[in-house]
Amino acid sequence: MNVLFSLLAVGVLIALGYLGGQVAGLRFVFGVVIPYAAILVFIAGLVYKVIYWAKSPVPFRIPTTCGQETTLPWIKSSTLDNPHTTLGVLGRMALEVLFFRSLFRNTRMEIKEGPRVVYGENVYLWAAGLAFHWSFLIIFIRHFRFFTEPVPGFILAMQYVDGFMQIGVPVLYLTDLFLVAGLTFLFIRRLWSPQLRYISQAADYFPLLLILGVALTGIWMRHFTKTDIVGVKELAMGIVTFSPMVPESVGSVFFMHLILVCSLFAYFPFSKLMHMAGVFLSPTRNLANDNRMVRHVNPWNPEVEVHTYAQWEEEFKDKLEAAEIPLDKD
Amino acid sequence: MAKSTRRGFLKLAGVAAVGMGAKPVYDAFARRSAPEQPTPPAEALTAKRWAMVVDTRKCLREHGCTDCITTCHLVHNVPDFGNPKDEVKWVWKEQFEHGFPEQHNEFMSDDLRHKDVLLLCNHCDNPPCVRVCPTQATWKREADGIVMMDMHRCIGCRYCMAACPYGSRSFNWRDPRTHIAKIDEGFPTRTRGVVEKCNFCAERLVRGEIPACVEACKAKALAFGDLEDPESEVRDLLSRHFNIRRKPGLGTQPEVYYIV
Amino acid sequence: MLDKALSGSSRYWTWVIALMAIIGIGFVFWVQQMIEGLTITGLSRDVTWGLYIAQLTFFVGVAASAVMVVLPYYLHDYKEFGKLTILGEFLAIPAVIMCMAFVFVDMGQPIRIVNVFLHPSPTSPMFWDTVALFGYLVLNVVIAYVTFGAEKKGIAPPKWIKPIIILSIPWAVSIHTVTAFLYSGLPGRGFWLTAIMAPRFLASAFAGGPAILILLVLLVRKLTKFDPGLKPIFKLAEIVTYAMLVNVFFVLMEIFTVFYSQIPGHMDHFTFLYVGLDGNTTLVPWMWTSTILAAVALFLLLVPKLRRNEKVLPVACGSVIVSIWIDKGLGLMTGGFVPTPTHHVVSYVPTLPEIMITLMVYGVGALILTVLYKIAITEREIIEQVK
Amino acid sequence: MHDAKYIVPGLVAFLVLITLPLWYNAAMGRSAVGPTLQYPEGESQCVLPKDEMKGEHMQILDDWRDEAVRDGERYYVHPDGTTREKSLTNTCLGCHGDRAQFCIKCHDYAGVKPYCWDCHIEPERD
Amino acid sequence: MSQLPKSDELAKVDFTPPDEHWMDTKVDFEKRRGSWSYPGAKKNLEYVGFPNPRQWSPLDEDWKLPDNWQQIIHDGLMDRPERYRSLKVFMDICVRCGACADKCHFYIGSGDPKNMPVLRAELLRSVYKKDFTTAGRILGRLAGARSMDLDVLKEWFYYFFQCTECRRCSVFCPYGIDTAEITMLARELLNLVGLNINWVMEPVANCQRTGNHLGLMPHTFKDNIEFIVDEIEETTGVKVSPTFNRKGAEILFVTPSGDVFADPACFTLAGYLLLFHYLDLDYTWSAYASDGGNFGLFTSHEMMKRLNFKMYHEAERLGVKWILGGECGHMWRVVHQYMGTHNGPANFLEEPVSPITGTKFENTIDTKMVHICEFTADLLKNGKLKFDKSRNDKYRVTFHDSCNPARAMGILEEPRYIINQVCNNFFEMPEGTIREQTFCCGGGAGLGNDENIEMRMRGGLPRGNAVKYVQDKFDVNLLACMCAIDKATLPPVCDYWAPGVGVAGVHELVANALIQDGENERKTDLRGEPLLGFEDEEEGGE
Incomplete structure (x- = not known):
C-alpha cells in the first residue's frame, strides 16, 4: 500500500514532466517556474526548519558515550567516540557525517539453538548507505557543469575520475552505477525484511523511488534517448543568471528528470530527508562529554520545590537525636 | 563478437537499470545499429585472401633503399623516436639470418646471409595474436584474411606481441604525435598504450589503391594480390619461383612469401 | 570485525602509515606512467x-597456495591447520588483488579494462585468467567472511559454505594452471612452449606460498599473542620441502629435454639465462643466485633437524622464496623474450619508476594483508581471551 | 535562537555553497546563451537532421567506427540517396572543418572532453 | 514468578510481525500480565504533588483520566519541543533505517515489533506528526500520523514503561536518536495525566521525604550501616568506624541506598567501609543525602532536579571539599549529565584531589564529584593498596558494564583495571554485549519489580545469555558490576538464564583482597563464605 502509493506518486510526477515537455504552453512553467519555486522552497524550507530547531535550547548535555571517557591521565580515552574537546567533537561529527561511524557499528542479532544469542557483522546497510550518499553528492556536484560557464577545472577533474573506466559513449559514470545499486539495495531491503516492511511508511518508500526516478531518467537521457545537452545547459544557465529561457531542442525526458528533481527539492525540507541537516544538530553526537569539567547551563532551569535539610531535620529531629546524628539546630 | 560497443553497453546497462527491463531498451535503442545496406564503392579492391610476395632478389640493397618503409610510415603516421626501445615499425628490413633464423646455414652465400629482407606482418591464416587477444581488438577479417587492429578497443596488454613469432607488432610506449615528422591527415595517429602493426593498407584498398609499400617500390620487388585468384600476379610469381615463408613450422600460415 | 583494523598499537599505525607512504610515492609514479605512457619502464618492443x-606470475602462485592449508583442513579434517586456515585465506586475498593490480598497471589503456568483459574472448587465456582470478577472489572473500564470522560468533558455519570451500580447491589449482597457459601456448617462444609449465608453476607455488605463510606465521607469533603452535608450521615446512623437490626436479626435466634434444630455439633461452648469449650476461648472476638458494633451501629443508629448528626454518623459507621469485619472475619473463623472434639478444632492466610502481602494488598487498591479519588476530585474541 | 554561533555560520556556508553558481557566473559575467555554431557553407544536410545530430552524434560516431573498422562497412547511405564514407576525418571534418569553431565550442560549453582527437586529425585549413 | 515459563521456552522468540498495521494493534493488559508494572499509588503521587492521584489499574476499563486529558497531552507535547531541541530533531529526522531494531534487549527477548526503538519512538512521533506537521494533518496514516486516543495512550503507558532508557539503540543510530530521551519525555507526558508506575513513584516519594528511595529513616540508615560494620568485624576482625552528618569532613560519600539494605549490594558497602578504613579517609556519610540514586530521572526532569538537590545542599552544609560517589548506574547518569546543570555550580566545593595520592581529578573540576572506581583505580595505580589477589581465586569473574556509566559517561576501563588488579581470573563476555554495546539487566528505569518479571527475564536474555556463554566456556561463576540496580536485578537474571553465577560489586572484590592491619587470618570472604583452600576448615568449624 505504502509502496504502491509512492510508486503512483512518482509515476504521476513523471507523467506531469512528460506533459510539461510536450505541451508548448507548459514548457516555460515546467522548465523555469517550477524549478525556481522548488529551489526557493528548498532553501527557505531548509533554513526555516533549521531555525525552528535552533529556537529550542539543548537544556542538558547528553552525548551518547561510545568509548572510554577522559578521566585519569594514564587511562587511554576514546577521543573520537567519546570526545571531551571541541576538536574531538568535530572529529566525531566528521566521522559521523562523512563515514556514518555509528552505522558502521551495526550488527545483526540471531538467536541460535542453545539458546545462543549471537551478534554478527552487518556492514551491508552501512556500505549501501555510504555508496548511495557519496555517489549522490558527487553526482550533485558534477551537475554544476550545467550551472557554470566556464566549467571549473575541479568539476572536469571529478568527471574524469568518475568516468575513468571507458565504458560506452558517453562514458558511464561509476557513481551512476553505485547510486542505482545503493538505492536498489535500500529499496529491496525495505521490502524484503518483514520487520522493516512493518515499520516502513509511504514517506520511506517515496524518497527512495523519487531519487531512483531521478537517477534513472538521468541515465536514460545520457545513454539512451539523448537530449540536447547545450539546450539543457542554456536552460540551467538561464535559471542561475536570472535570464530564463527554454530552448526548443530540450526533450521530454529532460522534463521528467527535472520535475522529479524539483519534487525532491521541494519535498526535502518537509520530510525525513532533513536528516541531512538534522545530523549536525543531534545533541547525543555534537556535544563534548566534558560534563563534570565544564558547566552546562539550562536557559530555562526550572524552579522546583525541594525538601531542604532544615525541613528534613525538623521532620526527623527526634530520630536523629536518638541515633546520635549531629543536628544543625544545636 | 558483439556488433558494436554500444550494444555491449546496452546489455550491461540493461541489467543494471532495474525496472527498465533490458529488452525494450535494447530494441528501442538498437534501431540505428541495423544499418542500411552499404554499397561498396566500385573502385574498392577486394580479394578472398590477400597475400604479398617479396622478391628478395630484386630488392635493392646496395644503396640502402628504404622507399617502401618510408612511404608506409609516412602514410600511416608511424612515429620515429630514434631509439630501438620505443620503436614502432610496420615494415622494416633485417638481415636474412634474423628474418629467417631457422634457415641459418654456415655456408650460405654471403649475398643472401647479409641481405636485408623486408619484414612485416604476415597476416597469417592462423594468427596466434588473434587467438590470444582478450578483447578481440585484433581479429582476422573473414572476407579477405587481413589481420586487423582495432585501436579503439585495444587495452594495451601486449599479449599479442608475446604471441607473434615474427616480432611484427609494435606498442605505443609513449605518445606518438610528438615524433611524427609530418602528419598525414588522411590517417589517424595512435594514442599511447595501444598495439599497432601493418594492416595491408586496408584503408587504401577500399579506395582502390594498392598498398603503399608496393606502390613505392621502384625495383618492383613487391607484389600484392589475391591468392585465391589463379590469375593473380602473386599466384603467378609463386608458381614460377622458389619461395619460402617465415617459420612455417609453427603452423601460422603466413601470407607473405619470399622469393630467394 | 572490520573495526578491528581501525584501532591498534602505535607500532601497527606506524607500519600502516609507512605502507601508505610507499603506496603514495608509487602512485605518483603511476600517474606519471598514465601521463607519459609505459615508456618510463624498462620494457621495449622486444621484451614487452x-x-x-x-x-603476477609469482603472486598467482602465492594465492593458489592457500589450498595447501585449506585442503588438508577441510578435506582430510587435519585439525592442526584449523588456526592457520584463515591466515592462508587472508594471504590469498591480497595476493589475488596484487595479481590484478599488476595486470592493471601493466596495461597501456587501463581505462578500457572492462573491455575484457564487454568483449569476452574465450580463445584467450588472458580472458580466462581474469575470470579465474576474479572468481578466486570472490570465493576467498566469501569463504573467509562466512567461516570467520561464524567462528567469531562461536557457531558452526552455515552448511552451504562447504561446497564453496570444496570448489575453491580446484579453483586454486585452476588459477595457476590458466596463468601457465598464458605462456605455454605461444608458438615461437621456445622457452615457454612446454607442457610442464603448469605443473612447474604449481610445484613452485606450493613451495613458495607456504614458505611465505610460514614466515608470516612466525612473525605473527613473535609480534602478537596469537599462537597457532609449531606443529602446523612444521607440517607446512614438510609441504614446502616436497614441493620444492618437485619444483627442482621439473626444472631439471626441462634442462634435460632442451639440451639433449639440442634444438637451438629452445636451448638459446637457457643458455642466455645461465651462461649468457652473444656476450649478454645480464641475468646470469640472478639465475645462479636462484640456483644456489634452491640448493641451500633444499639442504636445510631435507635435514629434519634443521627444518624443525625455529632459527633455521626462516632462512630456508627465505631461500625458497627468493629462489622462486627470481626463477619465476625475472628468469621466466626475460628468458622467454630473449632471444627475440628475430634472434636478437637484448637486455631488460627495470627502471626506477617501474620498481616504484611495483613497490606500490606490494604496498597495497601488504596493507591489505596487514589489515586482514590484524582483524583475524585481534578477533582470535578476543575469542580466546588471551592476555 | 540557541547556539547561533555554530548554526548561523553553518547555514550561511550551506547557502553560499548551494548558490555558488550564482556568484560564479556573475563574477564570470557569462550569459545564459550557449555557443553559436558555425555551420558549413553550402551544405544543407548533415548525416541526420540537425536536432537529432545534436543528441546522437557521439553514438553515430561510435557505431560508425565499429562498423567501419570491424565490419568493413565503410559507407553510409543517406536517406537522400547519397553515400558517405564512415569517417570522422574525411566525412565529418570534411564539412565541419574548423574543429575549434564547431566541436570544441560546444564540448567546452558542456564540459565534455571526448578522446577522438587523441588520434584523429583535424585537416589543416587555409 | 510461578507463571514464568522455563527459560528455554522463553528463548523461543518469534520475530514475525503481526499482519495488522502497527496502528491497529492494541495492548491487552490481561493477556500480558508479567510484562507491565503496577500503577503509582495515590499517596505517593500526592506526596510529591503529581497530577491525578487516584487508585487505578491498567486492567480497568476506566483509567480515571482527567476529562481534558487529550488537551493536557496536546499542551504538554506543544510545550516540550520548545524546551528540548532533542525532541524536535529526533521527531523530524528518523529515516526508519531499522539499525536500532535488534539492538533493544526487550525486542530481542520479546519479538514485539513495538519494542524496536524505531517503532517505540513512532508511537510518540505519530501523534506529534498529527498535531504538528502539515503532511500528518492532511495525509494522516499515509504520512505515519494518527490522532491521540485512549488506545494510543494505553499503548504509550505499556511501551514507555517497557523501555529501560539504556541508550543502546542510540549507539547504532546514524543520527544518534536517543530512545531514552524520547521515553523520558513521553513519561513526562504520561505523568501529566497521572500515568506512572509505583515502582518508580514509591522510591520518588520516599526519596523526597527521607532522602533515600527505600524510605529509610535517618536512624535506620545509620543502624543498617552499623549492622554491616559489625558483620565486617566478625569476618575480618577489623573495626571500621563510619561517621554520619559530620561537619568539616573532607569528603562526603554518597551511594545508592540499595547498598545499605539489599543483598548482595551490602557487601559492596562493606567494601567501601573497609577501603576507607584502610585509607583512614576523612569522610562522612549523610543520613539526609542518603541516596545517590534518583528515580526522579524516570518521571520528569523537574523531579530529577528535586531529588538531586540534596547532594550539593548537604555538601555545602557540611562544608566538605568534594563528593565521592559509590557504585551506581542511573545515579551516575544524573551526576554526570544533569547535576551540574540542575543544581550547580558547586563553587562552595573544592576541585577534588585524592588525599592519599595527591591526584587531582581533572575531569571533575566543575561538578566536583568523583566516581569511586576512578578513586580506587588511582589508588591502585599509585600502589597505595596492599592486597592478596588469591583471596578472590574462588571467583572466575566477568564484568557487566551498566548502561548509564557505559553510554552516558564512558567509564569502561577503571572497573576492568580494578578487577584485573584484585582478581586472577577475569574473562570478558562476547563483544557486542560489553562496553558501549553493553546490554541492560532488563530492570532499569524503574522496571525492576516483580509483577514485571516476565518482561525482565525477556529483557535479560541478551545479558543472561552472554553470561551463560562465559560460564560454559570459561567456568565463570561471578558477574561483577557497579550498579545498585544491577545488584538487585541481575541475580534473578543469572538464576534464570545462567544458574550458578553470582553477582557482586567491584568494591566487594577490592575489599576481599585488601590486607588490613590487624586483621584476622582471613578464611572467608566478606560474605562469610570460605576462601579457596579453606572449604574443609570452614565446614569443620561450623
Whole structure:
C-alpha cells in the first residue's frame, strides 16, 4: 500500500514532466517556474526548519558515550567516540557525517539453538548507505557543469575520475552505477525484511523511488534517448543568471528528470530527508562529554520545590537525636 | 563478437537499470545499429585472401633503399623516436639470418646471409595474436584474411606481441604525435598504450589503391594480390619461383612469401 | 570485525602509515606512467612484459597456495591447520588483488579494462585468467567472511559454505594452471612452449606460498599473542620441502629435454639465462643466485633437524622464496623474450619508476594483508581471551 | 535562537555553497546563451537532421567506427540517396572543418572532453 | 514468578510481525500480565504533588483520566519541543533505517515489533506528526500520523514503561536518536495525566521525604550501616568506624541506598567501609543525602532536579571539599549529565584531589564529584593498596558494564583495571554485549519489580545469555558490576538464564583482597563464605 502509493506518486510526477515537455504552453512553467519555486522552497524550507530547531535550547548535555571517557591521565580515552574537546567533537561529527561511524557499528542479532544469542557483522546497510550518499553528492556536484560557464577545472577533474573506466559513449559514470545499486539495495531491503516492511511508511518508500526516478531518467537521457545537452545547459544557465529561457531542442525526458528533481527539492525540507541537516544538530553526537569539567547551563532551569535539610531535620529531629546524628539546630 | 560497443553497453546497462527491463531498451535503442545496406564503392579492391610476395632478389640493397618503409610510415603516421626501445615499425628490413633464423646455414652465400629482407606482418591464416587477444581488438577479417587492429578497443596488454613469432607488432610506449615528422591527415595517429602493426593498407584498398609499400617500390620487388585468384600476379610469381615463408613450422600460415 | 583494523598499537599505525607512504610515492609514479605512457619502464618492443607481469606470475602462485592449508583442513579434517586456515585465506586475498593490480598497471589503456568483459574472448587465456582470478577472489572473500564470522560468533558455519570451500580447491589449482597457459601456448617462444609449465608453476607455488605463510606465521607469533603452535608450521615446512623437490626436479626435466634434444630455439633461452648469449650476461648472476638458494633451501629443508629448528626454518623459507621469485619472475619473463623472434639478444632492466610502481602494488598487498591479519588476530585474541 | 554561533555560520556556508553558481557566473559575467555554431557553407544536410545530430552524434560516431573498422562497412547511405564514407576525418571534418569553431565550442560549453582527437586529425585549413 | 515459563521456552522468540498495521494493534493488559508494572499509588503521587492521584489499574476499563486529558497531552507535547531541541530533531529526522531494531534487549527477548526503538519512538512521533506537521494533518496514516486516543495512550503507558532508557539503540543510530530521551519525555507526558508506575513513584516519594528511595529513616540508615560494620568485624576482625552528618569532613560519600539494605549490594558497602578504613579517609556519610540514586530521572526532569538537590545542599552544609560517589548506574547518569546543570555550580566545593595520592581529578573540576572506581583505580595505580589477589581465586569473574556509566559517561576501563588488579581470573563476555554495546539487566528505569518479571527475564536474555556463554566456556561463576540496580536485578537474571553465577560489586572484590592491619587470618570472604583452600576448615568449624 505504502509502496504502491509512492510508486503512483512518482509515476504521476513523471507523467506531469512528460506533459510539461510536450505541451508548448507548459514548457516555460515546467522548465523555469517550477524549478525556481522548488529551489526557493528548498532553501527557505531548509533554513526555516533549521531555525525552528535552533529556537529550542539543548537544556542538558547528553552525548551518547561510545568509548572510554577522559578521566585519569594514564587511562587511554576514546577521543573520537567519546570526545571531551571541541576538536574531538568535530572529529566525531566528521566521522559521523562523512563515514556514518555509528552505522558502521551495526550488527545483526540471531538467536541460535542453545539458546545462543549471537551478534554478527552487518556492514551491508552501512556500505549501501555510504555508496548511495557519496555517489549522490558527487553526482550533485558534477551537475554544476550545467550551472557554470566556464566549467571549473575541479568539476572536469571529478568527471574524469568518475568516468575513468571507458565504458560506452558517453562514458558511464561509476557513481551512476553505485547510486542505482545503493538505492536498489535500500529499496529491496525495505521490502524484503518483514520487520522493516512493518515499520516502513509511504514517506520511506517515496524518497527512495523519487531519487531512483531521478537517477534513472538521468541515465536514460545520457545513454539512451539523448537530449540536447547545450539546450539543457542554456536552460540551467538561464535559471542561475536570472535570464530564463527554454530552448526548443530540450526533450521530454529532460522534463521528467527535472520535475522529479524539483519534487525532491521541494519535498526535502518537509520530510525525513532533513536528516541531512538534522545530523549536525543531534545533541547525543555534537556535544563534548566534558560534563563534570565544564558547566552546562539550562536557559530555562526550572524552579522546583525541594525538601531542604532544615525541613528534613525538623521532620526527623527526634530520630536523629536518638541515633546520635549531629543536628544543625544545636 | 558483439556488433558494436554500444550494444555491449546496452546489455550491461540493461541489467543494471532495474525496472527498465533490458529488452525494450535494447530494441528501442538498437534501431540505428541495423544499418542500411552499404554499397561498396566500385573502385574498392577486394580479394578472398590477400597475400604479398617479396622478391628478395630484386630488392635493392646496395644503396640502402628504404622507399617502401618510408612511404608506409609516412602514410600511416608511424612515429620515429630514434631509439630501438620505443620503436614502432610496420615494415622494416633485417638481415636474412634474423628474418629467417631457422634457415641459418654456415655456408650460405654471403649475398643472401647479409641481405636485408623486408619484414612485416604476415597476416597469417592462423594468427596466434588473434587467438590470444582478450578483447578481440585484433581479429582476422573473414572476407579477405587481413589481420586487423582495432585501436579503439585495444587495452594495451601486449599479449599479442608475446604471441607473434615474427616480432611484427609494435606498442605505443609513449605518445606518438610528438615524433611524427609530418602528419598525414588522411590517417589517424595512435594514442599511447595501444598495439599497432601493418594492416595491408586496408584503408587504401577500399579506395582502390594498392598498398603503399608496393606502390613505392621502384625495383618492383613487391607484389600484392589475391591468392585465391589463379590469375593473380602473386599466384603467378609463386608458381614460377622458389619461395619460402617465415617459420612455417609453427603452423601460422603466413601470407607473405619470399622469393630467394 | 572490520573495526578491528581501525584501532591498534602505535607500532601497527606506524607500519600502516609507512605502507601508505610507499603506496603514495608509487602512485605518483603511476600517474606519471598514465601521463607519459609505459615508456618510463624498462620494457621495449622486444621484451614487452617484465617486472609487473613477473610479479603476477609469482603472486598467482602465492594465492593458489592457500589450498595447501585449506585442503588438508577441510578435506582430510587435519585439525592442526584449523588456526592457520584463515591466515592462508587472508594471504590469498591480497595476493589475488596484487595479481590484478599488476595486470592493471601493466596495461597501456587501463581505462578500457572492462573491455575484457564487454568483449569476452574465450580463445584467450588472458580472458580466462581474469575470470579465474576474479572468481578466486570472490570465493576467498566469501569463504573467509562466512567461516570467520561464524567462528567469531562461536557457531558452526552455515552448511552451504562447504561446497564453496570444496570448489575453491580446484579453483586454486585452476588459477595457476590458466596463468601457465598464458605462456605455454605461444608458438615461437621456445622457452615457454612446454607442457610442464603448469605443473612447474604449481610445484613452485606450493613451495613458495607456504614458505611465505610460514614466515608470516612466525612473525605473527613473535609480534602478537596469537599462537597457532609449531606443529602446523612444521607440517607446512614438510609441504614446502616436497614441493620444492618437485619444483627442482621439473626444472631439471626441462634442462634435460632442451639440451639433449639440442634444438637451438629452445636451448638459446637457457643458455642466455645461465651462461649468457652473444656476450649478454645480464641475468646470469640472478639465475645462479636462484640456483644456489634452491640448493641451500633444499639442504636445510631435507635435514629434519634443521627444518624443525625455529632459527633455521626462516632462512630456508627465505631461500625458497627468493629462489622462486627470481626463477619465476625475472628468469621466466626475460628468458622467454630473449632471444627475440628475430634472434636478437637484448637486455631488460627495470627502471626506477617501474620498481616504484611495483613497490606500490606490494604496498597495497601488504596493507591489505596487514589489515586482514590484524582483524583475524585481534578477533582470535578476543575469542580466546588471551592476555 | 540557541547556539547561533555554530548554526548561523553553518547555514550561511550551506547557502553560499548551494548558490555558488550564482556568484560564479556573475563574477564570470557569462550569459545564459550557449555557443553559436558555425555551420558549413553550402551544405544543407548533415548525416541526420540537425536536432537529432545534436543528441546522437557521439553514438553515430561510435557505431560508425565499429562498423567501419570491424565490419568493413565503410559507407553510409543517406536517406537522400547519397553515400558517405564512415569517417570522422574525411566525412565529418570534411564539412565541419574548423574543429575549434564547431566541436570544441560546444564540448567546452558542456564540459565534455571526448578522446577522438587523441588520434584523429583535424585537416589543416587555409 | 510461578507463571514464568522455563527459560528455554522463553528463548523461543518469534520475530514475525503481526499482519495488522502497527496502528491497529492494541495492548491487552490481561493477556500480558508479567510484562507491565503496577500503577503509582495515590499517596505517593500526592506526596510529591503529581497530577491525578487516584487508585487505578491498567486492567480497568476506566483509567480515571482527567476529562481534558487529550488537551493536557496536546499542551504538554506543544510545550516540550520548545524546551528540548532533542525532541524536535529526533521527531523530524528518523529515516526508519531499522539499525536500532535488534539492538533493544526487550525486542530481542520479546519479538514485539513495538519494542524496536524505531517503532517505540513512532508511537510518540505519530501523534506529534498529527498535531504538528502539515503532511500528518492532511495525509494522516499515509504520512505515519494518527490522532491521540485512549488506545494510543494505553499503548504509550505499556511501551514507555517497557523501555529501560539504556541508550543502546542510540549507539547504532546514524543520527544518534536517543530512545531514552524520547521515553523520558513521553513519561513526562504520561505523568501529566497521572500515568506512572509505583515502582518508580514509591522510591520518588520516599526519596523526597527521607532522602533515600527505600524510605529509610535517618536512624535506620545509620543502624543498617552499623549492622554491616559489625558483620565486617566478625569476618575480618577489623573495626571500621563510619561517621554520619559530620561537619568539616573532607569528603562526603554518597551511594545508592540499595547498598545499605539489599543483598548482595551490602557487601559492596562493606567494601567501601573497609577501603576507607584502610585509607583512614576523612569522610562522612549523610543520613539526609542518603541516596545517590534518583528515580526522579524516570518521571520528569523537574523531579530529577528535586531529588538531586540534596547532594550539593548537604555538601555545602557540611562544608566538605568534594563528593565521592559509590557504585551506581542511573545515579551516575544524573551526576554526570544533569547535576551540574540542575543544581550547580558547586563553587562552595573544592576541585577534588585524592588525599592519599595527591591526584587531582581533572575531569571533575566543575561538578566536583568523583566516581569511586576512578578513586580506587588511582589508588591502585599509585600502589597505595596492599592486597592478596588469591583471596578472590574462588571467583572466575566477568564484568557487566551498566548502561548509564557505559553510554552516558564512558567509564569502561577503571572497573576492568580494578578487577584485573584484585582478581586472577577475569574473562570478558562476547563483544557486542560489553562496553558501549553493553546490554541492560532488563530492570532499569524503574522496571525492576516483580509483577514485571516476565518482561525482565525477556529483557535479560541478551545479558543472561552472554553470561551463560562465559560460564560454559570459561567456568565463570561471578558477574561483577557497579550498579545498585544491577545488584538487585541481575541475580534473578543469572538464576534464570545462567544458574550458578553470582553477582557482586567491584568494591566487594577490592575489599576481599585488601590486607588490613590487624586483621584476622582471613578464611572467608566478606560474605562469610570460605576462601579457596579453606572449604574443609570452614565446614569443620561450623
